[in-house]
Amino acid sequence: DxxxxxxxxxxxxxxxxxxxxxxxxxxxxxxxxxxxxxxxxxYPPLSVLALGYPRAAIEHPLNGFGMLVPPVEDDLNILGTIFSSTLFPGRAPDDHVLLTTFVGGARAPDRATLDSSALQSLVESDLDRLLGVEGMPVFRRHTHWPDAIxxxxxxxxxxxxxxxxxxxxxxxxxxxxxxxxxxxxxxxxxxxxxxxxxxxxxxxxxxxxxx
Ligand SMILES: Cc1cc2nc3c(=O)[nH]c(=O)nc-3n(C[C@H](O)[C@H](O)[C@H](O)COP(=O)(O)OP(=O)(O)OC[C@H]3O[C@@H](n4cnc5c(N)ncnc54)[C@H](O)[C@@H]3O)c2cc1C
Missing domain, CATH: 3.50.50.60 (FAD/NAD(P)-binding domain)
Incomplete structure (x- = not known):
């Protein structure tokens, strides 16, 4: 007291x-x-965007850990994506997938502070290029880490x-x-x-x- x-x-x-x-x-x-x-x-800032899609909306088989984008690929906005529902059980309902994408960090700190809708546009565009995504996500969760790593x-x-x-x-x-x-x-x-x-x-x- x-x-x-x-x-x-x-x-x-x-x-x-x-x-x-x-x-x-x-x-x-x-x-x-x-x-x-x-x-x-x-400790640069980082944004993490978790997006859920129907399985059928993604062309890629998602048969791996995920993907990391090297700095040389500077026409992409994301740092990388974890195929969360491939790696761990219980991350998405049946016939759905969860993709967890990292943006910002030391490479692009300003991008980490974008608002959720601007961030989602960038991420969706990159995911579409890399994985072939059709339509909008059915789930979204944005977490901002002001002092990440x-x-x-x-x-x-x-x-x-x-x-x-x-x-x-x-x-x-x-x-x-x-x-x-x-x-x-x-x-x-x-x-x-x-x-x-x-x-x-x-x-x-x-x-x-x-x-
Ligand atoms: C988005 C993200 C994804 C990551 N992914 C991975 C991964 O997949 N694999 C991996 O190995 N690592 C990953 N890391 C790195 C790893 O998670 C962190 O480096 C690690 O967890 C940090 O541990 P820590 O104990 O040093 O700090 P923290 O876990 O940050 O713990 C510090 C604690 O101090 C507390 N605290 C702060 N101020 C005070 C205060 N004044 N008084 C009392 N308590 C206070 C905080 O609340 C917090 O609980 C990731 C990091 C981030 C940000």
């Missing part, structure tokens, strides 16, 4: 932070390391060094997430396990024992 603006203080032996870097650098903390380099990491650009070593320094100077703090050792779900999970392991070692080290 806290009033707006009221804060609670809790004491813990150690802390694992898994918030994305833009959230971490925006927090009011008393960390002794300059977090400015971390705020430079770019951190970009490991040239110079990312400096970011990693800042993160390591943060943990060196605050040994009871560990940082985990997709900005540490790769952006896949598996990488993010592994970084969480590694962070917990580092904290366990530091807490068990003789210097960390309470006197």
């Amino acid at each position: 806290r009033a707006p603006g009221e804060q609670d203080a809790h004491a813990f032996d150690a802390l694992v932070s898994t918030v994305p870097l833009p959230r971490l650098t925006g927090m009011d903390t008393e960390l002794s390391v300059d977090l400015h380099p971390l705020s430079e990491v770019w 951190p970009q490991y650009t040239v110079g990312y070593g400096q970011i990693k060094e800042t993160l390591a320094e943060l943990e060196r100077t605050h040994p009871r703090l560990a940082l985990a997430g997709n900005y540490r050792q790769g952006v896949s779900v598996g990488d993010a999970l592994a970084s969480g396990i590694d962070a917990a392991e580092r904290l366990r070692e530091r807490l068990e080290a003789p210097a960390a024992q309470p006197h």
Whole structure:
């Protein structure tokens, strides 16, 4: 039952932070390391458009994982499409299919912020060219991710060094997430396990024992 603006203080032996870097650098903390380099990491926006069609409306057999559009194909607007109903059960009713298409990202960040109907036009046009689509989708779901995935650009070593320094100077703090050792779900999970392991070692080290 806290009033707006009221804060609670809790004491813990150690802390694992898994918030994305833009959230971490925006927090009011008393960390002794300059977090400015971390705020430079770019998380470009991404839009995801899931479209459902009657199976008969798509010429392509959809007999695969999906498709990725390489940068050289610059007359296409999408980054790629997952054939979701081919890959996973329960994604579309009988005799229907679900196609999940990604737009924007580092390659075309402005395109990610298009409104739903403009986005749908671009996606439908590309899907028609690539898969042969007849008619309108019977289902549509648009999700916009304003800060989607951190970009490991040239110079990312400096970011990693800042993160390591943060943990060196605050040994009871560990940082985990997709900005540490790769952006896949598996990488993010592994970084969480590694962070917990580092904290366990530091807490068990003789210097960390309470006197
Ligand atoms: C559209 C899209 C599709 C993707 N597809 C795939 C894929 O098919 N396969 C794959 O391997 N990877 C995929 N990825 C990448 C992968 O999903 C992410 O990199 C990974 O899930 C990120 O995990 P994370 O724990 O670092 O961050 P997140 O999952 O973003 O978790 C961060 C958490 O911090 C919370 N948080 C934020 N601020 C605060 C705060 N102030 N206080 C408390 N909590 C806070 C958020 O609510 C969130 O729950 C995709 C990513 C996107 C955006």
